[in-house]
Amino acid sequence: MKRVFLLVGVAAVAATTFAQDPYINDRTLNTSDVIGSARYVGMGGAMGALGADLSVMSNNPAGIGLYRRSDVSFTLGGQIQYDDPIPGESKGTFTFDQAGLVFSLNTNDDLRYVNFGFNYQKKANFNGNFLTDGLTGGLSQVDQFAYLSNNWAYEENGQLYFPSGTIHGLYDEGLFGMYNRLDGAGQTQYQYFANDYPSTAYQYSRLTRGSLQGYDFNLSFNVQDQYFFGLTLGIDHLSYGAQTVYTEFNGTNGRYRLFQEQDISGHGINLKMGTIIRPEVSSPLRFGLAIETPTFYALDSRSTVGLMAPNGSYQFIGTTATAVGDDNYLEYNVHTPWKFRASVGSTVDTWLAWDVEYEYATAGTKMGYPRYGDYDGGSLAMDKDKEMNVLHKNTLRGIHNLRAGVELKPTSKLAVRAGYNFYSSPFKKGARLDQNVNSLAMEYTTSTDWMNLGATNILSCGIGYRGKHFYADLAYKYRRQSGDFYAFDDSYTTADADFVEDNSTLAGATLGHSGVILDHHNIAVTLGLKF
Numbered sequence: 335m336k337r338v339f340l341l342v343g344v345a346a347v348a349a350t351t352f353a354q355d356p357y358i359n360d361r362t363l364n365t366s367d368v369i370g371s372a373r374y375v376g377m378g379g380a381m382g383a384l385g386a387d388l389s390v391m392s393n394n395p396a397g398i399g400l401y402r403r404s405d406v407s408f409t410l411g412g413q414i415q416y417d418d419p420i421p422g423e424s425k426g427t428f429t430f431d432q433a434g435l436v437f438s439l440n441t442n443d444d445l446r447y448v449n450f451g452f453n454y455q456k457k458a459n460f461n462g463n464f465l466t467d468g469l470t471g472g473l474s475q476v477d478q479f480a481y482l483s484n485n486w487a488y489e490e491n492g493q494l495y496f497p498s499g500t501i502h503g504l505y506d507e508g509l510f511g512m513y514n515r516l517d518g519a520g521q522t523q524y525q526y527f528a529n530d531y532p533s534t535a536y537q538y539s540r541l542t543r544g545s546l547q548g549y550d551f552n553l554s555f556n557v558q559d560q561y562f563f564g565l566t567l568g569i570d571h572l573s574y575g576a577q578t579v580y581t582e583f584n585g586t587n588g589r590y591r592l593f594q595e596q597d598i599s600g601h602g603i604n605l606k607m608g609t610i611i612r613p614e615v616s617s618p619l620r621f622g623l624a625i626e627t628p629t630f631y632a633l634d635s636r637s638t639v640g641l642m643a644p645n646g647s648y649q650f651i652g653t654t655a656t657a658v659g660d661d662n663y664l665e666y667n668v669h670t671p672w673k674f675r676a677s678v679g680s681t682v683d684t685w686l687a688w689d690v691e692y693e694y695a696t697a698g699t700k701m702g703y704p705r706y707g708d709y710d711g712g713s714l715a716m717d718k719d720k721e722m723n724v725l726h727k728n729t730l731r732g733i734h735n736l737r738a739g740v741e742l743k744p745t746s747k748l749a750v751r752a753g754y755n756f757y758s759s760p761f762k763k764g765a766r767l768d769q770n771v772n773s774l775a776m777e778y779t780t781s782t783d784w785m786n787l788g789a790t791n792i793l794s795c796g797i798g799y800r801g802k803h804f805y806a807d808l809a810y811k812y813r814r815q816s817g818d819f820y821a822f823d824d825s826y827t828t829a830d831a832d833f834v835e836d837n838s839t840l841a842g843a844t845l846g847h848s849g850v851i852l853d854h855h856n857i858a859v860t861l862g863l864k865f
Contacts, residue, residue: 354635354775355722356729357767357784359668359699362574362598363631365457365546366733366757366790370432371409372807372860376796377739378753380689383610383622383679385562388434388453391552393691394608394624394675395564398451399554401438407805407862408433413459416853420463420539427461431858434550444558451552458546460574465539466819468848472532473824474582475592475782477840478769480510480526481826485770487524497769500592500639500780507643509590533582533589536821538783544573550606562610570602570629580783580821593640594780600633608675622677622691629670632704636663639780666703666775667716671696671732685743693735699726703774722773729765734758747800751809755792766823782822785850790815803864811856818847 368379370389381390385397388407409432419425434453441448479501486497496502504510510528547570554564575597582589608624642648672695679689700723702716739753767784769776796809824845 354664354666354668354701355767355784356699356726358598359701359726360730360760360787362458362460362572363546363629363668363670364733364760366735366760367458367813368737368753368755368792368794368811369456369459369856370858371407371862372796372809372858373741373749373751373798375794375811375856375858376751376753376798376807376809377689377741378737378755378792378794380677380679380691380737380739380753382608382624382675382677382689382691383620384681384687384689385610385622388436388451389432389455391434391451391453391550391554391564391566392455392457392548392568392606394610394622394677395552395566395606396554396562396608396610396622396624397564398436398449398552399447399556399562399564399610401436401449401451401554402440402447403864404436404438405862405864406435407860409858409860411856411858413461414855415462416855417464417851420465420541423463423541427459429456429459429461429856431456432860436552445555446559447556449552449554449556451550451554453550453552455548455550456545457548457570460542460544460546462852462854463539463541464850464852465537466848466850467535467537468819468821468846469535470533470582470821471843471845472534473822473827473840473843473845474528474533474589475536475580475822476504476509476528476533476582478782478822478824478826479504480528481829482769483510483512483526484524487526489524497776498780500641503639503641503649504590507590507641507645507647509643533584535583537579537581537583538819538821539579541577543575547571547573558615560612560615564608566606566608568604568606568626568629570604570631572598572600572602572631572633574598578781578783580781588644590644591642592781593642594637595639596635596637598633598635600631602629602631602670604629604670618681620679622675622679624675624677626673626675628672628698628700631668631670632665633668634663634665637780666701669698669700669716671698684746687741688739690738691736693737695733695735697727697730697732699723699730701726701775719773719775721771722775725768725771725773728768729762730760731762733760749798749800751794751796751798753792753794755790755794757790757792759787759789761786766820766825768825769823770829783820784823785817785819786847787817787852788815805860805862805864807858807860807862809856809858809860811858813854813856815852817850817852819850820845820847 374389382394385400390397436451677691702718798807
C-alpha cells in the first residue's frame, strides 16, 4: 500500500528526512523547567505577581513595570545529572542561563514609570545522557519494521519501495524477508517477516546536547503604582543534537546495531501580554494575569543513520525508500500551545514576600511544512500535516503547572528563598508512537522508540545579598522526573492476524518498558547592578 501524499509541494524538500513526531517535538520544545536569574530560580519561578526581576518578563511581562531603577545582570550555572552517565560521558556541564537589562524612565505623572527591558534566558537545557536496557520477550524491532512494510511497502516499475531507508537497509542485510502470496482477488501480495531468530533483549543509549534559548524584548508601564501592564516579544532559538545507539541481542550475541545522529535548529516567535493589579493602593496584595501566544517555529533537521549488521558490515543508510546517504535534511514548522497564567502575591512589611501561580498550556501542538511558492525557505506559514496532528492530539495533553515561592529577609541586605514547581505529564495515559499514520513524516521514519514522561517536581532554594547598587544571588535546584521507555511498539502482535500467523513467535508476546531517571541538580549564580 502506498501512502497518500497530500503535501505534494514539499515532497521534494522532505525527500530525505529524519521523522518528526509528538515525542521529538515535546523533547525539544517543552519548557517544563525553571531557568533564569538565581533569585527567580530560588523562588521556583513564582514571581508573576511580585515582579521586579529580569526573568519575570518571560512569565508575566507586567512584572517589569514594578522596576523603579534600571538594572543589569547575568547568570552562570552548572548542571549535574542524577543517574549514571553513558560510559565515557560526563555527568555535568557548565551553563550560561541569563543576561539582561532594564531601563526605567520616571515620568512623574499618573503614568509613573515606563520601562524597557531585554533579557536572554535559557528555556530548556538538553545536555544529558542515559543508558537503558530491557527484555524483548521474543519480539524484535525488526518485527515492527516488517509489519510496517506489510502496510506501506509497494512495487513500482519493478522497484521495491519501503516505508523508509532504514527499513530498506535492514531488508537488504537479510534481517527480514519477503514472500509472495495471492490475496482474495488473486492478485500477488507481498508478505514480510522477520528472519533468523527472535531477540531476547535490547540496549539503548541517548546522548543529547544543546538548548532552547529565549530572547525577550519588553515594554511595561506603571500606572499610579496600582496598575501594571506589560508586553514581551519573544524570539526563540533552538539548537538540539542527539546521538542514539540501539542494539538487539539473541542471548549474549549482538544481532544488529542501529546508529542515529540528529541535529535540529531554527527559530520561533511569540508574544506575551500581562497585567498586575493591586486592588488597594495601600495594600501590598496583588494579582497577576498573563497570556502567551503559541510560538511559531521554523525548524530544520539534519541526520545520519548507520547500520551494523549481524555479519559485522557497516553502512550509512538513507531515510527514503531507496536513497542511501549521510546528509538527510528536512524543513518543517511547529506551532506550540497557548499558555494562560494567574498569580497572587504579597509582602509583609520588608521581611517577607510570597507568590503562588497556576499555568495551563493547552494541548494544541500543530506540525506541518513551510509554504514555499516564490519564498525560498524559513517561512512561518505552513501546510499542516493533518494525520500527524491527529497523532499529536491522541498523544499529548494539556500541561498544568503549579508554582510557589517565598522570600524571607532577616536583614535589609540578606534574603533567603525557597520554591516548588509541579508540572503534570505531557502525555496521555497509554500514549504510544503509532507509526501506522498516513503522514509524510512517517514515510521517512528511522526509529521506533519513544518515552512517556511522568510529572515533573522541582524543589529550589537560594540566598541573596543586596547592597546599595550591587547584588549577588545563589540558587540550588533539584529537578525530579522519570519516564517509561519503549524500544518499539508491540501493537502489531494483535493488529494483524495474518502477520502474526506468518510470524508464529509473535503470538501473545508483549514488550515491557524500562524506567529511566532524568533527575538533575542545578546551581545558578547571578551578579547584578541597579542604578
